[in-house]
Amino acid sequence: MKNIDFFISYSSNDKNIVDSLVESLESMGAKCWYAPRDVQGRYAKAICEAIENAKVFLLCLSKNSAKSEHVLNEIEMAYSHKKMTNGAISIEPVCIENIDIDCKEFDEIMYYIRRINFIIPQDIGSSYLIAKEVVKNNSSLFGAFESKKKERTASSYFTDDIEKKRLIIQNELIKKFDHEVYEKVYNSFHNPIVLDVGCGNGDILINRFGVDNYTLIGVDHDEKSILEAKNNHNFAKFYNLDVEDDNFADKLDDIMIQNNIQSFDIIHISMVLLHLKSQCKLLRILRRVLANNGILIIKDIDDGLNFAYPDDNDDFEKIYKLCAHDELAGDRHNGRQIYTNLVRAGYKKISLEKQGFSSIGLNYDEKENLFKLYFKFILDDIKYMHEKYPNNIQIEEEYEWYKQNYERIHDNFMMDDFVFSLGFQIYLAQK
Ligand SMILES: C[S@@+](CC[C@H](N)C(=O)[O-])C[C@H]1O[C@@H](n2cnc3c(N)ncnc32)[C@H](O)[C@@H]1O
Known part of the structure; x- marks a missing residue:
């Protein structure tokens, strides 16, 4: 056997x-x-x-x-x-x-x-x-x-400064990859009403949709992030909501009534579904509040699409495995589940607009950032897990291995002839 x-x-x-x-x-x-x-x-x-x-x-x-x-x-x-x-x-x-x-x-x-x-x-x-x-x-x-x-875990330390910095780098870098998709969506509407689900501290919502005549609503379950969002961005509305809460649909209805919103033209879910236990239920609720010609944008990741070459020591393969059981990183094979869940939730006109963000064509600083946003955050996460489970020998061994090899892997990554591709995906869907 x-x-x-x-x-x-x-x-x-x-x-x-x-x-x-x-x-x-x-x-x-x-x-x-x-x-x-x-x-x-x-x-x-x-x-x-x-x-x-x-x-x-x-x-x-x-x-x-x-x-x-x-x-x-x-x-x-x-x-x-x-x-x-x-x-x-x-x-x-x-x-x-x-x-x-x-x-x-x-x-x-x-x-x-x-x-x-x-x-x-x-x-x-x-x-x-x-x-x-x-x-x-x-x-x-x-x-x-x-x-x-796999029991999914929420992105529990979003308020941590390390995670905030990572998200800023991630969003700046990924603009290169996804701006056409966002532009296509912006151009479909005049003064759209936008809902950002899992908006964190609101920076991404403002950065991507912060045009005066847009109506912007952000929701996130992290209290500290929502407080920061409210303090920093006063032309959007932010609400502390857990999208997995049994009463999420009712609470969202209340927000819509308060803001005199019938439906949303754009619903944006970026790097959130991978942290949820049940995405289908959320997708159904969101479909109900999406305008008839509205567009749902989903950005997510699937590490099964990653590749790195040359990887003579299988370092990168080993790191993807570490990431798969990193408690903070969500379900790293979520990307592949999205199409099925969208169909099951009743969406139509589903398209996979982009997939795979590679190091080809990036300048030196961008390549450094790509390395940081994936490989540095795994190191930080393993350190966190090691502190949380000090007696877990497997985590201790992984942490030691990664610390010892980090510089070498970085140097390999930065070589001119090295290529890395990260499994980001962007889907659009309609009602
Ligand atoms: C990786 S961050 C992504 C933030 C932002 N959307 C971006 O693209 O940079 C995941 C976000 O989802 C939020 N989140 C995770 N589970 C959630 C839930 N059940 N309800 C609401 N927000 C949630 C986290 O608090 C965090 O802000």
Whole structure:
């Protein structure tokens, strides 16, 4: 069996609970391998091969497994495979019962796993909830079920100065790539009413649509950003709204009534959908308030469209993977989901106007900025994650690797013959 997500290491005395844990993991889309169900041919050889083909060695930790010779052998095999392959497998203990690691029974097993973070599920009585914790812990590792299962996180530190600076650089640079699309949209209207969803501190709304005779409304769930927007830009209206709130549609209606707005001519959603849990619901609500000839503009990203060449050490491939499980960076494969969600939300005349922003033709400073906006922000994010999870060895290793190699990767990036393309996408759609 190839491409196994979880090799399940457990004691046969825990078989009942492990059976239902495997069932739950598989119902969530993960591919599990466990004995005896999946053994074909000789037992020891089958175990070895399965470990070699697995992404995660899931150790079901209990008093029984702590004493099991089989389990200890399997852990040794997993460690030696990890060492030989430079980390192709990650070793993850998950507690399947309440345990006291200081008690004698755990002495031997702790020798192997004491430096690893355990998954300690909140509700140990439910194998479904244990499976959920395991999948959550690994959401970024498995491209196949990641896009469906990854719990998206809001861009939670937008108010951070680093993120603000990054967004300024991003928007300045990307103007080169997207200005034609915006111009096409501006030219379709005389005095348009514009809604910017996830407007942050309002700078982008003003920068892109700040013409006197435009009516501008911005909404964002970040209180500090909205306060800053209100202080800095007085000819637009800003509202502190969470677009995923159950009452978002009603709250938006209230704003429209207050401002005497029947519908919006332009709705702009830039780099926001990738942070949402459910974009289809939002797209439906927005379709309702879009004018009949109105235009929805979506800017987003899909790291699957990135490329870098030459990448002899696979540095860039490694960085995309780091970014995929960066908690702050949203769903990095969101771009590909947008067309489907627009269709499902009832939009027509959907076009993919642009995709892929490359370093070709950029001057030196612009190339530096392109590097900063993607690669520097990942470094900042990993540093943040390292501070948040100080005991997570994987994050620590990634952070150390990235810090040590950052300058070299930068120098490679700045070479004249190096090309990089980032998977930005811009869609337009109508009602
Ligand atoms: C990456 S920033 C993009 C900001 C700006 N639109 C741009 O293109 O530069 C994402 C923005 O979406 C906002 N956001 C994320 N989740 C949100 C939600 N559920 N409701 C409202 N705003 C949200 C964040 O606060 C942040 O301002």
